[in-house]
Amino acid sequence: xxxxxxxxxxxxxxxxxxxxxxxxxxxxxxxxxxxxxxxxxxxxxxxxxxxxxxxxxxxxxxxxxxxxxxxxxxxxxxxxxxxxxxxxxxxxxxxxxxxxxxxxxxxxxxxxxxxxxxxxxxxxxxxxxxxxxxxxxxxxxxxxxxxxxxxxxxxxxxxxxxxxxxxxxxxxxxxxxxxxxxxxxxxxxxxxxxxxxxxxxxxxxxxxxxxxxxxxxxxxxxxxxxxxxxxxxxxxxxxxxxxxxxxxxxxxxxxxxxx
Amino acid sequence: xxxxxxxxxxxxxxxxxxxxxxxxxxxxxxxxxxxxxxxxxxxxxxxxxxxxxxxxxxxxxxxxxxxxxxxxxxxxxxxxxxxxxxxxxxxxxxxxxxxxxxxxxxxxxxxxxxxxxxxxxxxxxxxxxxxxxxxxxxxxxxxxxxxxxxxxxxxxxxxxxxxxxxxxxxxxxxxxxxxxxxxxxxxxxxxxxxxxxxxxxxxxxxxxxxxxxxxxxxxxxxxxxxxxxxxxxxxxxxxxxxxxxxxxxxxxxxxxxxxxxxxxxxxxxxxxxxxxxxx
Numbered sequence: 001x002x003x004x005x006x007x008x009x010x011x012x013x014x015x016x017x018x019x020x021x022x023x024x025x026x027x028x029x030x031x032x033x034x035x036x037x038x039x040x041x042x043x044x045x046x047x048x049x050x051x052x053x054x055x056x057x058x059x060x061x062x063x064x065x066x067x068x069x070x071x072x073x074x075x076x077x078x079x080x081x082x083x084x085x086x087x088x089x090x091x092x093x094x095x096x097x098x099x100x101x102x103x104x105x106x107x108x109x110x111x112x113x114x115x116x117x118x119x120x121x122x123x124x125x126x127x128x129x130x131x132x133x134x135x136x137x138x139x140x141x142x143x144x145x146x147x148x149x150x151x152x153x154x155x156x157x158x159x160x161x162x163x164x165x166x167x168x169x170x171x172x173x174x175x176x177x178x179x180x181x182x183x184x185x186x187x188x189x190x191x192x193x194x195x196x197x198x199x200x201x202x203x204x205x206x207x208x209x210x211x212x213x214x215x216x217x218x219x220x221x222x223x224x225x226x227x228x229x230x231x232x233x234x235x236x237x238x239x240x241x242x243x244x245x246x247x248x249x250x251x252x253x254x255x256x257x258x259x
Numbered sequence: 260x261x262x263x264x265x266x267x268x269x270x271x272x273x274x275x276x277x278x279x280x281x282x283x284x285x286x287x288x289x290x291x292x293x294x295x296x297x298x299x300x301x302x303x304x305x306x307x308x309x310x311x312x313x314x315x316x317x318x319x320x321x322x323x324x325x326x327x328x329x330x331x332x333x334x335x336x337x338x339x340x341x342x343x344x345x346x347x348x349x350x351x352x353x354x355x356x357x358x359x360x361x362x363x364x365x366x367x368x369x370x371x372x373x374x375x376x377x378x379x380x381x382x383x384x385x386x387x388x389x390x391x392x393x394x395x396x397x398x399x400x401x402x403x404x405x406x407x408x409x410x411x412x413x414x415x416x417x418x419x420x421x422x423x424x425x426x427x428x429x430x431x432x433x434x435x436x437x438x439x440x441x442x443x444x445x446x447x448x449x450x451x452x453x454x455x456x457x458x459x460x461x462x463x464x465x466x467x468x469x470x471x472x473x474x475x476x477x478x479x480x481x482x483x484x485x486x487x488x489x490x491x492x493x494x495x496x497x498x499x500x501x502x503x504x505x506x507x508x509x510x511x512x513x514x515x516x517x518x519x520x521x522x523x524x525x526x527x528x529x530x531x532x533x534x535x536x537x538x
Contacts, residue, residue, distance in 0.1 A: 004371065011368040019356045022395075093352030097411070100316040100346040102338060103369050258318070 005104040012098075012111030016085065020119050027119055030078040031126040033184075034070045038127070041066055041193060042134060049194055060135035067131050068219035069192020072212060074127050075120050075156050076183035079163040080176075082116040086167030087176035099258055109164060109254060116160040117153065124152060138223040148222050151235060155215060158243035159183065164250040168257050192216045211238035267330055269294050269419050269450040270315065274324035277310050284310050286474040287324065292452055292467070294418075297445045299465030300454040306471045308454035309349060312423045315452070316346040329419055344419045345412035349427060351404045352411070355397040359388050359407050362396060363414065370415040382410040386440070402433025409440055420444060422453040426460060431504055432511070438463055 020026060041049075046062045089095045089112075098108050128136070140148075163180070170176035187193070189203065190212035196204050207213055211234075218235040221228040228235075270292040277285040284307045292298040302308050313319040315326055317337040326333045329343035346352075354362050360379050367375025383389045386406045396404060405425065412420055422441065426434040441464050444451055455461055461468045462482060469479040478485055501509075 007371070008369060011365065015354065015357065015365055018361070022356055092355075093348040093350040093408075094354055096316075096318055096348050097346060097352035097366075098369070099318055100341060100344065101366070101369055102341040102371075 005107055008104045008107035009110045012107055013114045016111055016115035017118060019085065020115060026081045027122050030081065030123040031074060033077055034074040034127050035130050037073060038066060038070050038131065051195060060137065063131055063134050063136045066193065067136055068216040069187040069190065070127060071124055071152060072155065072187050072215060073184055074123050075152065075159055076180055078120040078123050079116060079159045080180040081119065082112055082160050083163040083167035083176045084173065086112050086164060087170050087173060090168065109250065112164065113157065113160050117156055120156045140223050140225055144222040144225065148219050151215065151218060151239065154239040154243060158239050158246060161243060161246035161250045165253050168253050186210065187212050190216055214238060268292060269329050270452055272324065272326045275311065275314060275321045275326060276323040277314065277319065277321055284474055288476055290469050290476055290479055292450055294450055295445065295448045296466045297441060297451045297453065297464050299461035299468045300452065300471050301458065301461045301468055302471035303456055307474045308471055309423055312421050312454060316344060316421055317341055343417055344421060345417040346421045347408050347412045347423065347425060349423045351408040353396050353404055353408050356395060358393050358395055359383065360392040362407060362411060366411045366414045372415060378414055382413060386410045401429050402436055405429060405433060405437055406440065419450045422451060424454055424456065431508055
């Protein structure tokens, strides 16, 4: 079965990438909401937010502070399209056609996952572009940027394998993408927008122990050329554990669905 | 990649059973299909036709019984079965966002053919889709979509083809186009199992017909054999009124549109022979 895996995955990934190239709106709408959040927080709420640096918070400072969380929101909203596209394949006959052909079984899923990765990286590029226009600056070197990209890739893969599950099991289109709302909301209960020290007890405890905070802090430190320390390890651990867990779950669901 | 030549019937099912929770869909289905023939599984909605096809195409596992396709066991040798078959499901299994040609090339690649582009162009010509090859399938009519769907199933020349309700939802012209395609397949030595709820379709296309009802095969035989089992025909003199279908087809006249390539130009009236409504 593995003999065809790479070739079949490449062929099927080419197919889904064509889908995206022909409906670029999916990439743009993925970027629109995070960009809107960024504008809202920087230009509306930003003036009232004190990051505790003592000397007040400038617009550019706050863009730098905000961007990591905005990037995670971008990914959380982007993977909803993966669930959507997978759901569409399941509804039409094309999925059954693939299943009845001598195609490596897991290629069908991997193609969607790799496509999700490409689409999300493009959306992230758009968001970073807008942030640059808004005054985002980083002196980080190639190594730090590679580390940021690597972490975002692992995070995207983890959430994408999560998205595969509703994509395979949903009964309606809405059901296929509704799971992403809590994920989009999660960064608001983290250090993404305001320092966790400003939050009341239980909220602060949750914010400091949920994965988004460590991932946000790691990206922020890398871009600010500061040592990321323990946050980096717990960020990586969260992402890898989530990735492995949801990959395994998605495969179980896939086998059950396809017999 | 070679399609193995296997002795024995290309399709055989023995005692197939399948339940979904409390619903006993198949209650012991047995039949065999001869090589190079068209076999129709006739039944109303919910009779279990699609379930049989899905089991034979390795998409579902039977609860009991065995099935072999092209000599391979569908449960134990699913990979070999998939090399031997093609499935055209109830809903056109085409990618709407891709063009017609891209759909064919995609299947050619997935079947690991050496030159998928050439195969695609050949099929586009055979199915009169060359003009629409570069258009997205979303813009195709129902008949074109079905033709493309069947063309995709022919890639790689699988010896066994399953057509699950190939004409459901098609207009009369498109249905005749599909019929001509199926006849062409059988004449090339492909074994075809088709399911249908239209009596006329089974009568038109199939050498053998099995009637599936509530998960069991009630009768199985040639049309002549089936006719013998029932009360002899009475001779009646009936004024032959044109069927609505004949009127429709002669008004909308599609002689030159369908089935380019066969060149025989089956006229609308020839495709819909007189039917007896009673007895």
